[in-house]
Amino acid sequence: MEILGTVIGVVVKSLIFIVGMFLAAAYLTLIERKFAGHVQQRPGPLHVGFHGLLQPIADALKVLTKEDIVPANVDRVLFYLASLLAFVPAIMILAVIPFGEPFTLFGIEIKPYITDLNVGLILALAFGSISIYGVIFAGWASNSKYPMIGGLRKAAVLIGYEVALGFAMVGPLMMAGSFSLREIVAAQDGFFGAFIWYQPIAFIVILFAILAETGRTPFDVQEAEAELVSGYNTEYSGMKFGLFPLAEWYIGTFVLSAIAVILFFGGWKGPQIFGFLSPFIWFFLKVAMMFMFFLWVHWTLPRYRVDQITEIAWKVMLPLSLLNIFITAIIILIKG
Amino acid sequence: MATGYFGLTIFFVLAFFIGSALLILNRLLAPKAPDPYKEYPYECGVPLYDKTTWTTIDQKYYLLGLLLVLFDLESAFVFPWAVIFREVAQVAPGFIFTEMFLFLFVLILGYLYAWKKGALRWQ
Numbered sequence: 375m376e377i378l379g380t381v382i383g384v385v386v387k388s389l390i391f392i393v394g395m396f397l398a399a400a401y402l403t404l405i406e407r408k409f410a411g412h413v414q415q416r417p418g419p420l421h422v423g424f425h426g427l428l429q430p431i432a433d434a435l436k437v438l439t440k441e442d443i444v445p446a447n448v449d450r451v452l453f454y455l456a457s458l459l460a461f462v463p464a465i466m467i468l469a470v471i472p473f474g475e476p477f478t479l480f481g482i483e484i485k486p487y488i489t490d491l492n493v494g495l496i497l498a499l500a501f502g503s504i505s506i507y508g509v510i511f512a513g514w515a516s517n518s519k520y521p522m523i524g525g526l527r528k529a530a531v532l533i534g535y536e537v538a539l540g541f542a543m544v545g546p547l548m549m550a551g552s553f554s555l556r557e558i559v560a561a562q563d564g565f566f567g568a569f570i571w572y573q574p575i576a577f578i579v580i581l582f583a584i585l586a587e588t589g590r591t592p593f594d595v596q597e598a599e600a601e602l603v604s605g606y607n608t609e610y611s612g613m614k615f616g617l618f619p620l621a622e623w624y625i626g627t628f629v630l631s632a633i634a635v636i637l638f639f640g641g642w643k644g645p646q647i648f649g650f651l652s653p654f655i656w657f658f659l660k661v662a663m664m665f666m667f668f669l670w671v672h673w674t675l676p677r678y679r680v681d682q683i684t685e686i687a688w689k690v691m692l693p694l695s696l697l698n699i700f701i702t703a704i705i706i707l708i709k710g
Numbered sequence: 711m712a713t714g715y716f717g718l719t720i721f722f723v724l725a726f727f728i729g730s731a732l733l734i735l736n737r738l739l740a741p742k743a744p745d746p747y748k749e750y751p752y753e754c755g756v757p758l759y760d761k762t763t764w765t766t767i768d769q770k771y772y773l774l775g776l777l778l779v780l781f782d783l784e785s786a787f788v789f790p791w792a793v794i795f796r797e798v799a800q801v802a803p804g805f806i807f808t809e810m811f812l813f814l815f816v817l818i819l820g821y822l823y824a825w826k827k828g829a830l831r832w833q
Binding site: 380381384385388389391392437438439440441442443444445446447454457458461462465466468469470488489490491496497514516517518519520522526529530533534536537540541544547548549551552553603608609612613614616617680681684685688689692696699700703706707 | 717724733735736821825
C-alpha cells in the first residue's frame with residue numbers, strides 16, 4: 375500500500391514537472407520571439423491574443439495538425455527516433471534539478487524535485503551528451519545533404535565543448551565537495567558565498583559550452599539557415615519537427631540555465647522577502663536572467679565558422695578549464 | 711537512494727510516452743495528401759543528383775573525435791578526485807595535490823603533442 379502511494383506520488387509529480395515544462399517552453403517561445411522582434415526593431419507576434427499572448431497555443435495546434443511527411447528514402451526508424459532522442463534527454467535533466475528545499479504544506483511534506491541523487495550533476499552532464507544523438511541521427515536518417523552536413527557540424531561542435539564543460543564543472547565541484555545539486559546550493563552561503571566570485575573562469579567556459587550545446591547563435595552552425603536551409607531538421611515536418619526546437623532551444627536552454635544558476639548563483643537562495651514562496655521566486659528570477667542572457671547573445675552576435683568554433687573549444691576553453699582546476703586546487707590548499 | 715533512481719525511471723518512462731504520444735497524435739490529427747514531390751528530399755527544386763548521402767563523407771575532425779575519447783575518460787577520473795579534494799586536503803594536502811596533477815601533467819604533455827602535430831586543426 376505504501377509502495378503504491380509512493381508510485382502515485384512520483385507519477386503525479388513527474389506529470390506536473392513535464393506538463394509544467396511544456397507550458398513554460400510554449401511561453402518561452404513567445405518570450406524569445408518578442409525579444410527577437412524588439413532586438414530587430416519589429417513588434418514580434420502581435421495579432422493572436424493581446425500582444426500575441428495566445429500565439430504559443432496557436433503554434434502548438436498548428437504543429438500538431440500539420441501533415442506528417444516522411445521523405446521516400448529516409449531511414450524510417452531512426453527518423454522518428456531522432457526527434458524522441460532529442461527531446462527525452464533534454465527533459466530528463468529536469469528530473470535532477472532541485473527547485474528548492476523540501477517544505478510542508480497542509481501537513482504534507484513536499485519535495486520540489488523529482489530525485490535528489492548523489493550523482494545529480496553527472497547525470498545532467500550525461501543526459502546533455504545523449505541529446506547530441508538526436509541531432510546526429512536526424513542528420514543521418516534524413517538521407518539528404520543539408521541535414522547530413524548539419525548533423526556532422528553539430529557533432530564537431532559538441533565533442534569540443536563536451537570536454538570543456540566537464541572540466542569546467544570540476545571547479546565548483548571542488549568548492550562544494552558533492553555531486554548532489556542540493557548540496558552544491560547548500561555550500562553557497564550568502565551573497566559573497568556564491569561560486570561565481572570564486573569560479574569566474576569556469577563560469578565563462580560553461581556559458582560558452584551551454585551556447586554550443588543548445589545551438590544558440592554564435593555556435594548555431596548545425597542550423598545555419600543562411601547556408602544549410604535549416605540544417606539537421608530540413609526534412610522534418612509536423613510534430614517531429616516541433617520537438618527539435620522545443621528540446622534544443624527552450625527546454626535545453628532552460629534546464630542548462632538552471633544548472634548554471636545552481637552551480638554559480640546559489641540556486642534558490644536569496645533574501646526571504648516573498649514569504650514561503652521566496653525560494654521559487656528567486657530561483658525562477660535567476661533562471662530567467664540566465665535565459666534572457668542567452669537570448670540576448672543569440673539575437674545580437676553573428677555566427678562563427680565551424681572550424682573556428684572547434685578551435686576555440688580545444689585551444690582556448692580546454693586549457694582555461696584545466697587552469698581553473700589548478701588555481702582552485704591551490705587556493706583551497708592555501709585557505710584550507 | 712534506491713527510491714531516487716526509481717523516480718528517475720518513472721520520469722523517463724513518462725517523458726518517453728508523452729514524446730511518443732505527441733508524435734502519434736500528430737499522425738492521427740494531420741491531414742494526409744500524398745504527393746510524389748513531397749517525398750522528395752530538399753534540393754532547391756533541381757533534380758536529385760545523388761540518390762543517397764549514405765556514402766563516405768570527409769568530416770575533417772576524426773582526430774578530434776579520438777581526443778574526445780581520451781579527454782572524456784580523463785574527466786571521468788578527475789570528477790571523484792574533485793569531490794573529495796577539500797576533505798582529503800585537510801589530512802594529506804601534498805598527496806592529493808601531486809597525485810592528480812602528475813596524472814594531469816602526463817595528459818597535458820599528450821595534449822601539447824597533439825597540438826604541435828596539428829591534430830587540433832580542422833583538417
